[in-house]
Amino acid sequence: MSDSNRTDFTNPSTFILLGIPGLEEAHTWISIPFCAMYAIAVLGNFTILFIVKRESSLHGPMFYFLCMLAITDLVLSTSTIPKMLSIFWFNSREISFRACITQMYFVHSFSAMESGILLAMAFDRYVAICHPLRYSTTLTNSAVAKIGLAMVLRSVIVTLPNPFLVRRWPYCRTNIIPHFYCAHIAVVKLACADIRISSYYGLFHLFSVSGMDLFFIAVSYTLILRAIFRLPTKDARLKTFGTCISHLCAISALYIPDFFSSLIQRFGHNVPLHFLILITSVYQLVPPMLHPIIYGVRTKQIRDRLLQLLTHKGT
Known part of the structure; x- marks a missing residue:
């Protein structure tokens, strides 16, 4: 491994990931909660997929979207956390140029996919509450598959310019990335060229995907709240709104750290670097960990099936 940070190269064969600069001595201790959260995320999301696949009564639009969210969370967290842990545990800091670009593409495309799936789940709640009689005819299996395919294609296409722009820039300053993964903005800052087009496209990607999804x-x-307030009794309003709590918690777990992380990385020039990276790690780990917990606790069908499964195994 070369520790030189001043070299004369263009598109280096490898980058060096530093992990969390300034907290190197604490990497081993930091890895403990990160590893625990990743294990919970993997176990929780696989449990969601297993329960929905096993129980035919859960084969409906809401749970299909939940399975899409679980798969996205698994890919998103697995794209970065194993490499982070290898840095913390084994000092394995090198990553090839191609692997770096691939990692960057997976992180940003699956982040966009996750945002789109949450929008699809909002549409599911809208139809279920505002047009309940048309729910089964509107959200057919075919419609759910088309929505899922549209979210995948949008994410793949919108994210595609990022790796092409990254490959275009010459890297003659350094190959050291002060991060635990190949974040887009962290990589393009290493280029010895005018990178405004990459920075602008990164903001466009953020607001055209996450921003538009959040708007819709x-x-x-x-519309859902307007329909809920028209219900005749308080109990009916609370019961109907209760069906949205899980989705609202999932939205908060994703969008709050996402926007905060993206904006602070671009405009938080006086914020300590290790704090910026820790905020990013929250975005990488917390939503995949919280989503299965939220839906496992708040969704009665999943909670009951999980309790039945655990009780059956225990007897």
Whole structure:
């Protein structure tokens, strides 16, 4: 491994990931909660997939979207956390140029996919509450598959310019990335060229995907709340709104750290670097860990099936 940070190269064969600069001595201790959260995320999301696959009564639009979210969370967290742990545990800091670009593409495309799935779940709640009689005819298996395919294609296409732009820039300053994964903005900052087009496209990607999704989610919930307030009794309103709590928690777990992380990385020039990276790690780990917990606790069908499964195994 070369520790030189001043070399004359263009598109280096490898980058060096530093992990969390300034906290190197604490890497082993930091890895403990990160490893625990990753294990919970993997176990929780696989449990969701197993329960939905096993129980035919859960083969419906809401749970299909939940399975899409679980798969996205698994890919998103696995794209970064194993490499982070290898840095913390084995000092394995090198990553090839191609692997770096691939990792970057997976992180950003699956982040966009996750945002799209949450929008699809908001649409599911809108139809279920505002047009319950048309739910089964609107959200057919075919419609769910088409929505899922549209979310995948959008994410793949919108994210595609990022790796092409990264490959275009010459890297003649350094091959050291002060991060635990190949974040887009962290990589392009190493280029010795005018990278404004990459920075602008990164912001466009953020607001055209997550921003637009959040806007349409807000519109959906405005219509949902209007329908809920028209219900005749308080109990009916609370019961109906209760079906949305899990989704609202999932939205908060994703969008709050996502926007905070993206904006602070671009504009938080006076914020300590290790704090920026820790905020990013929250975005990489917390949503995949919380989503299965939220839906496992708040969704009665999944909670009951999980308790039945655990009770059956225990007897």
